Amino acid sequence: MTTVAPPSSDTVIRQASRADLLDVFGIEKEVFDQPWPYSAFERQVGTPAFLVSETGGPVAVNGEITGYIVADTIPNHRQPLGHVKDIAVRPDSRGEGIGAALLRRSLSALAGQGVRSVKLEVRQSNEPAMNLYEKHGFEYLRTLPQYYSDGEDAYVLVANLEDRDAF
Numbered sequence: 555m556t557t558v559a560p561p562s563s564d565t566v567i568r569q570a571s572r573a574d575l576l577d578v579f580g581i582e583k584e585v586f587d588q589p590w591p592y593s594a595f596e597r598q599v600g601t602p603a604f605l606v607s608e609t610g611g612p613v614a615v616n617g618e619i620t621g622y623i624v625a626d627t628i629p630n631h632r633q634p635l636g637h638v639k640d641i642a643v644r645p646d647s648r649g650e651g652i653g654a655a656l657l658r659r660s661l662s663a664l665a666g667q668g669v670r671s672v673k674l675e676v677r678q679s680n681e682p683a684m685n686l687y688e689k690h691g692f693e694y695l696r697t698l699p700q701y702y703s704d705g706e707d708a709y710v711l712v713a714n715l716e717d718r719d720a721f
Contacts, residue, residue, distance in 0.1 A: 565652065567659045570604045570622060572596075577619035578606065585642040588703055598624050603636075603663040607643070607652045620647040623656040627667055636664035636672030636715070641683075657690055665715045672715060675701060675708040687711050 570578065575595050582589040598604040603625035610617030621643035627634035638660065643652045664672055675698065676683050692711035701708035 564609055565620065565650075565655070566608050566610070566617070567605055567655050568608065569602065570595075570599060570606045572599050574606050574619055574622075575599070578622045581619065581622065581642050581644055582640070584645065590640060595624070598626070601626050602667060603660045605656055605659055605663070607647075607656055620644050620650075621652045621656055623660045625660045625664055625672070627664065627669055634667060634669050636661070636667075636669040638672060638674035653686055654689070657686065661690065661713070661715060670714065670716050671712055673710060673712045675710055677702060678707045678709055684709070684711075687713075 575592065578595055579589075579592050582595075595604075601624075603623070605623050606619050607621040608617040608619055622641070623638065624640040625636060625638045628637050629635075638657070641653060641656060641660075643656075661672060672692075673695070674687065674692065676687065678697070691713040693713070695710045695712045698708040698710060700706070
C-alpha cells in the first residue's frame with residue numbers, strides 16, 4: 555500500500571468563500587470533461603463541508619487554490635446522510651496529499667453535523683479516486699448503470715463515520 559505524505563506545511567485547508575469560486579471553477583473545468591456549472595458552486599458557498607486547499611500558509615495573501623471538495627447533508631429519516639458531491643486537485647498538485655486532506659476535513663465537518671454515514675458516486679474507471687476513498691473507509695454499495703452522460707457507470711460507495719478514530 556502506497557502512503558501519501560500530508561500536504562506541505564504551507565498548505566491550508568479552509569472553508570470556501572465566494573472569492574474562491576473562479577479558481578474552483580477553473581480547476582473543475584481543467585479536471586473534468588463534464589464540469590459542474592459555476593452556479594452549482596455558488597449555491598454551496600457557506601456550507602461547512604465546501605472546502606478549499608490553499609498554498610501559502612496561514613498568513614497567505616492571495617494564495618493559490620490547489621483543490622476543493624464539496625459535500626453536504628441529505629435528510630434521511632432522523633439521521634442526516636453525508637454526500638460527497640465533488641472533489642478535485644489541480645493536476646500539477648496531485649500526489650501531495652491534498653485530496654486526502656480535503657476528504658478527511660470534509661468527513662470531519664460532516665461528522666460535526668451529526669452525519670453517521672457518507673455516500674458518493676465515482677466513475678468505475680477512476681482507480682486513483684477509488685483508492686483514495688477505500689483508504690478512508692468507503693466501501694462499494696452498488697453500481698449505477700450509465701450514470702454519466704458519456705454512458706459510463708458509477709459506483710456508489712459508502713463510509714460509516716461512527717466508531718472511527720479522529721479524522
